[in-house]
Amino acid sequence: MSDDGVAQLGEFEFECGESIPNLEIAYETYGDFTGDNAVLVCHALTGSAHVSGLRRASHGGQATAWWDDIVGPGKAIDTTEYFVVCANVPGSCYGSSGPSSEGPDGEPWGTDFPPVTVGDWTRAQRELLDHLGVPNLHAVVGGSVGGMNALDWAKQHPDHVDRIVAVATAARLDPQCLALDAIARRAITTDANWNGGEYYGGDPPKYGLALARQIGHTMYLSKDSMDRKFGRRSAGRDAARDAFPVDPAAGFFPYRDVESYLDYQAEKFVERFDANSYLYLTRAMDNYDLSAGFESDADALAAFTGEALVLSFTGDWHFTTEQAETLAVAFRQGETPTAHHKITSDHGHDAFLVEPEKVGPPLADFLEAGVSGKAVTDTISSKSDRQFAPVHTSLFGK
Numbered sequence: 001m002s003d004d005g006v007a008q009l010g011e012f013e014f015e016c017g018e019s020i021p022n023l024e025i026a027y028e029t030y031g032d033f034t035g036d037n038a039v040l041v042c043h044a045l046t047g048s049a050h051v052s053g054l055r056r057a058s059h060g061g062q063a064t065a066w067w068d069d070i071v072g073p074g075k076a077i078d079t080t081e082y083f084v085v086c087a088n089v090p091g092s093c094y095g096s097s098g099p100s101s102e103g104p105d106g107e108p109w110g111t112d113f114p115p116v117t118v119g120d121w122t123r124a125q126r127e128l129l130d131h132l133g134v135p136n137l138h139a140v141v142g143g144s145v146g147g148m149n150a151l152d153w154a155k156q157h158p159d160h161v162d163r164i165v166a167v168a169t170a171a172r173l174d175p176q177c178l179a180l181d182a183i184a185r186r187a188i189t190t191d192a193n194w195n196g197g198e199y200y201g202g203d204p205p206k207y208g209l210a211l212a213r214q215i216g217h218t219m220y221l222s223k224d225s226m227d228r229k230f231g232r233r234s235a236g237r238d239a240a241r242d243a244f245p246v247d248p249a250a251g252f253f254p255y256r257d258v259e260s261y262l263d264y265q266a267e268k269f270v271e272r273f274d275a276n277s278y279l280y281l282t283r284a285m286d287n288y289d290l291s292a293g294f295e296s297d298a299d300a301l302a303a304f305t306g307e308a309l310v311l312s313f314t315g316d317w318h319f320t321t322e323q324a325e326t327l328a329v330a331f332r333q334g335e336t337p338t339a340h341h342k343i344t345s346d347h348g349h350d351a352f353l354v355e356p357e358k359v360g361p362p363l364a365d366f367l368e369a370g371v372s373g374k375a376v377t378d379t380i381s382s383k384s385d386r387q388f389a390p391v392h393t394s395l396f397g398k
Helices: 118-132 145-156 175-189 192-197 206-219 223-229 248-252 257-272 275-287 297-301 321-333 348-354 356-372
Strands: 002-008 024-030 038-042 083-087 137-143 161-167 307-313 338-343
Touching: 002 118, 024 118, 038 118, 038 145, 083 118, 118 145, 118 275, 137 145, 137 356, 145 161, 145 275, 145 297, 161 356, 175 206, 175 275, 192 206, 192 275, 206 257, 206 275, 223 257, 297 321, 307 321, 307 348, 307 356, 321 338, 338 356, 348 356
Parallel strands: 038 083, 038 137, 137 161, 161 307, 307 338
Antiparallel strands: 002 024, 024 083
């Protein structure tokens, strides 16, 4: 059984102290709820509630499910066994309340929408689960900033979840990633069409958002994967080169495959995502610090009495394996049974989306058996015995 919709949660006060009269949260569910089998899946930066299967929801969003090779019947998060919930976070633009949604005056909120935090996402998800009649969770699973969201569940609601799966994530961003996110935001806010965030009904800041998307996408690829995929090859003189204005000398030099790829990804992205939401969501990610309000990461996780799985990828420089091990140590210091499963991969940060055959087995075994699951403790460096269809989405989706 599956369901989707937009939950009306009433007045919601954000961590910043500002409130909106009615928080709307777009969500999708999969499978049947039996009382102890609920799994919350938290999406990454520009993902949606549409985590699996064919598009069902009437609200706007990604046409392609972003983790379809992991969530579904017979897959790692098996929807014949688990009741899966995925919710679009506040501040996004895929059906939940955010800058592009309608405010009290009937116009889009724009930058009058309150600043959002990962903690706000967690509280909104808790209210959605109350709305759906789900008191406790078997597991919370999330990748990238969705992994931060999963960690926040262990911090904010330690008695409401039995297992945490933090994939390709960390307790906080490092300064290099903070710097790149800052440049991406400035690409948007210096686009003349951004107009202080008041561009709805006019021309959106497509060049700024496209540049932000290109910076972000480059962060999610590794040097090895980019060299293998593009090298220094030219896209050819007949290749389209109209995504951005170019300098007069451009015609003399090659338009490279890597440029063409980034331009294509940017063009598709600006068609489906809101620039203000990009500003809001990257701010939420950059702001997150697991230890905030506590003496340490371990102290923040000390009340959690379940089990934890940390998944990291050797080619990921956005959230490194070293950061993942630090996170696993913080769980262990609170005597939480914890496995850090390090996967050999040269796909960079996108590995958790493009290599489901490596992610699926340890995830499935952990959901079923906790840290004692065989695939959790085995190191996976090549294709597992469990086969999953290949997926070609990126962190931003298609």
